[in-house]
Amino acid sequence: MERRSCGVRHMCTLSLLLVSVCPLCCRASWMWLGVTSAGLPEQRGCSDLPLSHRQRDLCRKKPFLLPSIQDGAQLAIAECQSQFRHERWNCSTTEQPSVFGYELTSGTKETAFIYAVMAAGLVHAVTRSCSQGNMTECGCDTRLQGGGSPKEGWHWGGCSDQVQYGIWFSRKFIDNSVKNTSTSRGGYTLSTCNQHNSEAGRQAIVRTMSTHCRCHGISGSCALKTCWKTVAAFERVGVYLKEQYEDSVQVSDRSRRKTRRKDRHRLPVDMHQLIFFNKSPNYCVEDRRRGIAGTRGRRCNRTSTGSDSCVLLCCGRGYNTHLVRHVQRCECKFIWCCYVRCRRCESMNDMHTCK
Numbered sequence: 001m002e003r004r005s006c007g008v009r010h011m012c013t014l015s016l017l018l019v020s021v022c023p024l025c026c027r028a029s030w031m032w033l034g035v036t037s038a039g040l041p042e043q044r045g046c047s048d049l050p051l052s053h054r055q056r057d058l059c060r061k062k063p064f065l066l067p068s069i070q071d072g073a074q075l076a077i078a079e080c081q082s083q084f085r086h087e088r089w090n091c092s093t094t095e096q097p098s099v100f101g102y103e104l105t106s107g108t109k110e111t112a113f114i115y116a117v118m119a120a121g122l123v124h125a126v127t128r129s130c131s132q133g134n135m136t137e138c139g140c141d142t143r144l145q146g147g148g149s150p151k152e153g154w155h156w157g158g159c160s161d162q163v164q165y166g167i168w169f170s171r172k173f174i175d176n177s178v179k180n181t182s183t184s185r186g187g188y189t190l191s192t193c194n195q196h197n198s199e200a201g202r203q204a205i206v207r208t209m210s211t212h213c214r215c216h217g218i219s220g221s222c223a224l225k226t227c228w229k230t231v232a233a234f235e236r237v238g239v240y241l242k243e244q245y246e247d248s249v250q251v252s253d254r255s256r257r258k259t260r261r262k263d264r265h266r267l268p269v270d271m272h273q274l275i276f277f278n279k280s281p282n283y284c285v286e287d288r289r290r291g292i293a294g295t296r297g298r299r300c301n302r303t304s305t306g307s308d309s310c311v312l313l314c315c316g317r318g319y320n321t322h323l324v325r326h327v328q329r330c331e332c333k334f335i336w337c338c339y340v341r342c343r344r345c346e347s348m349n350d351m352h353t354c355k
């Protein structure tokens with residue numbers, strides 16, 4: 001199944017910057033600022049980072065974007081882990097060979113989600129930074145200013161998020177400079193597939209943007225409204241991308257002649273859809289070679305019927321039950337003035353973990 005071998009995996013090891021630098025064998029020559037177990041990443045300059053030539057040039061030209069690159073990666077990783085916390089594959093990160101290990105290059109739905117969420121995280125972080133006035137190259141979206149509909153009593157005002165700059169930077173930083181991912185006949189390569197999914201992630205930011213308005217005029221009249229557009233909270237983007245993940249479509253792999261006919265997606269792929277070409281493994285048992293942790297020891301829910309149920313999460317292997325003690329603050333009372341006094345309540349709960 002795993003056809004790619006990677007002789008330079010050790011190069012990928014890094015504590016701060018977790019990189020997949022196997023452009024020839026893995027074809028995933030992009031990198032991310034990762035999150036170390038040691039906590040917050042320290043500030044570093046461009047030359048301390050093992051970037052590709054292209055990325056280092058970009059970094060030197062725009063060092064002010066480094067904090068956003070880190071923020072974006074952290075946002076994305078946290079959201080991925082939150083969206084997948086009840087799934088067999090829980091988006092756990094490793095330090096070797098790259099943040100997401102095998103899943104970065106497996107060409108599965110999980111790879112698709114990772115690329116999408118990472119690209120989206122970068123757009124989000126850069127855009128927020130633009131709107132907060134932290135950058136000279138971008139700011140609020142001025143294209144809207146002056147517009148609106150006076151007849152209907154509203155106009156654009158305030159600071160609308162300008163996503164174009166973030167999208168531009170995310171493309172420039174992540175994409176492998178593949179010009180055209182559209183493939184009418186030949187199918188996808190891992191890198192065009194990844195690039196498509198990154199773009200779908202960027203578009204997720206655009207799609208989930210929303211408009212907010214504030215009323216003016218005599219109190220309660222709302223005779224005049226000022227409206228502005230903002231990107232959604234990243235959690236909302238995560239929920240949207242998880243739905244896209246559930247609906248992702250299989251496309252044919254250009255490097256393999258015989259993708260089974262029934263597996264192939266015949267219709268043209270929409271730019272918002274996530275695509276993959278390999279079926280996912282079931283993630284049930286540990287497979288160190290592929291960096292799959294397996295679900296042994298995972299906490300499951302005996303009464304749930306979803307993916308966190310003991311039946312599904314434990315893949316039918318059964319589960320162990322432990323009694324765990326819970327200590328909580330309870331029966332809290334407000335005491336005049338001004339503190340809250342609580343009791344400590346202990347309870348014993350069953351906890352189930354997969355065998």
Ligand SMILES: *[C@@H]1O[C@H](CO)[C@@H](O)[C@H](O)[C@H]1NC(C)=O
Pocket residue numbers: 081085090091092093293294295296297298
């Ligand atoms: C994912 O599951 C593994 C066990 O399979 C566990 O060790 C790890 O902490 C989990 N990661 C997250 C982010 O929940």
Ligand SMILES: *[C@@H]1O[C@H](CO)[C@@H](O)[C@H](O)[C@H]1NC(C)=O
Pocket residue numbers: 067125128129130132134
């Ligand atoms: C903008 O800059 C301020 C001050 O340096 C910082 O506290 C804030 O986190 C920055 N915001 C973003 C989104 O980077």
Ligand SMILES: *[C@@H]1O[C@H](CO)[C@@H](O)[C@H](O)[C@H]1NC(C)=O
Pocket residue numbers: 179180181182183184
């Ligand atoms: C991408 O390639 C397809 C087919 O090769 C072509 O029809 C399409 O116009 C190209 N798109 C761009 C943006 O170059």
Ligand SMILES: *[C@@H]1O[C@H](CO)[C@@H](O)[C@H](O)[C@H]1NC(C)=O
Pocket residue numbers: 301302303304305
């Ligand atoms: C288990 O699942 C049930 C039903 O989905 C839910 O109400 C309950 O809060 C869950 N328990 C835990 C410990 O997550």
